[in-house]
Amino acid sequence: MLIAQYVRFERSYEHFIPGAENIYRVTLEQYLNGELQIASAENYPGVGPALLQELPEVTGFARLYNLGYKNNVIITNENAQPEPVAFKHRKFLYADSSFLPMMGYALVAGDPVTALAEPLKAVISEKYAKLYFGAENPIGQSLRLQDDDYNDELVTVTGVFKDLPLNTHLKFEVLFSYKTLYGRFEQAPERYGQSWRRKDMYTFIRVEPGTDPEMLEAKFPAIVDQYKPDLKEQNRKNLLGLQPLRAIHLTSDLAEEVEPNGDGRIVLFMSLIGLFVILIAWINYINLSTARAIERAKEVGIRKVSGALKGQLVRQFLVEATLVNLIALVLTSGHEYRSGFSSGTAWYFGAGQASLHTTASFIPCEYKPNAFLKRWRMLKNPGTQLFPATLSSTSSSMTFSTDNMRTNVNSATSSGCLHNRDHRFALTGYSETCTAGYWNGISSGMVGDEPVAARVRLPY
Incomplete structure (x- = not known):
């Protein structure tokens, strides 16, 4: 059950975003003399506006600028009483005004359409709204923004969003309006506007439902040639690509990721390990059931000969199965084991397990003494011992395979810190x-x- 929760959590990234199947991140691959130099999650600021203008399939774009990975920001509520409240942040982003509506983030206060439309505006999480302003209404309040580049700005809170769930690769506590970047230095409007010079933006686009991403990608080279005509003279080539929003966490391993992503191989390994554990438990259950079958068969036979009705036998085995499941439920209900990837579907797994046990409880009630005695005589034949031996050897093989897969998972996770096939870091x-x-x-x-x-x- 724990493995199933982990796998489901890893595969649930961005599933809370409405219409996420139509949202893609635009990636960039840069080549020099035909050799790949870098595959990046970041892109040029002008890519989003160009795609919206040139392609009718694109219905909107949103850019994110992640200053937090290289800058510390101190945000202060100077009007707090009895003394100013300040926190150092790294989980913050600059976002286009279209970002909140595109992602469908729910605001508990403020208008998602206009909250980031003007310079020096910010939306904050419920958690930090309480830390900065307590019980006061944060809308319209001011926060001072200071960073390592000696920028000192006063921003106005225009919205409060619900705290983000853990299953998202975009983890932030504060969003500043994208136009706030324009005041950082004199050339900032040109650099952050529609420039194709520096790649330092995450670009997301929303497309029409039913759009084929491969057909859309086929139109990108012509757009790149139009906006960067000097690449061919330099023997360079830029390739734009699309990543489905929900696939980023498990399939993307590009440079300049917002955060380290998961690994789909590990999730696959864990799924196989979970399957093997179930199969091993099933085989062991068969072995144990076979070993106890004689004792229980004699018991049921005696009870039937003594006049026990089928309903009485059903109640007996149902009570036993219920007690076993209640004990198992208590043993597996520890919150510390679910911390970090708790899932609302845990009870479905428990209910399924209880159903299997309950169904299995009916099987002994169908016991027929005559048929059993005939089968027991067959089991005493040495040749029939092959089946239990096969079960035992299969269980041992699966146990070995599961341990081997665990070793492979550890190797896969540790080798990423030991070597790199491109000799880069x-x-x-x-x-x-x-x-x-x-x-x-x-x-x-x-x-x-x-x-x-x-x-x-x-x-x-």
Whole structure:
């Protein structure tokens, strides 16, 4: 049951977003002289507007700028009493005004259409609304935004959204309006507007229902040639691609991801392990049932000879099955084991298990002494011992296979931190830490700054 909950949780990412099947992230692959240089989750700021303008299948776009992975931001409520309230944030994004309506995020206060339409506007989560403003209404209140680039801005809260569930790859506590970026420096409107120079935006598009993503991707090269005509002269090529929103968590392993994603291979391994565990339990149950069949058969036979009715036998085995399931329910109800991937469908698994046990309880009630005695004489034949032996050997083989799969899962998760097929690694952290000494420390495996070392991510 725990494995089934984990698998279901990993496969449920973005399923709470309405219409997510029509939302895609636009990716970018850059080639030089025919060789892939980088496959990135980030894109040019001008990609979204261009796709909306050139392709009728695209009904909307939204851009996200993730400053949090390289900047700390301190957000302060200077008007809080008895003293200002300040928190350091890394889970924040700059978002187009179309982002909230596209993703269908529910606002408990404010208008999702206009909340991020103007510069210096912000929407915050319910959690931080309570931390910053307590019981006060946060709408219209001001927060001071200060970051590592010495920006100091006063933003107005225009909305409060429900705390996001864990099953999303976009985890943020604060959203600033995209136009707030325009005031960061003099060339900011050009850089963050519709530029095709720097790739530092996550671009999401919504398409018409029924649109074939492969046919849509086939139109991208002509758009790239139109907006970046100088690539051919430099022997460069840019390829735009589409990733379904719900597939990002388990299938995407690109550079500049918003957060480290899951691994579909591990989820598959866990599914197979869960299946093997069920099969092993089933085979062991058959072995145990076969071993106890003689005792229970004699019991049922004596009770039938003594005049017991079928209904009485049914009640006996139902009570036994109910007690077994109640004990199992108590043993598997620990909240600490469900923490992090609790699922509302856990009771369905429990109900299914109880149904199987209950159904199995009816089988002994159909016991017929004469038929059993004939079969028992057959079982005493040495040649018939092959079936129990086969069950036992099959169970042992499955146990070995399950342990082997566990070893493979551990190897798959650890090898990502040991080697990279492209001999490249991505370093996230502060730019000022990337000194020559720091690089030498990385190459020698002796990085002393543990927090910074923990931010070195090796793509697998």
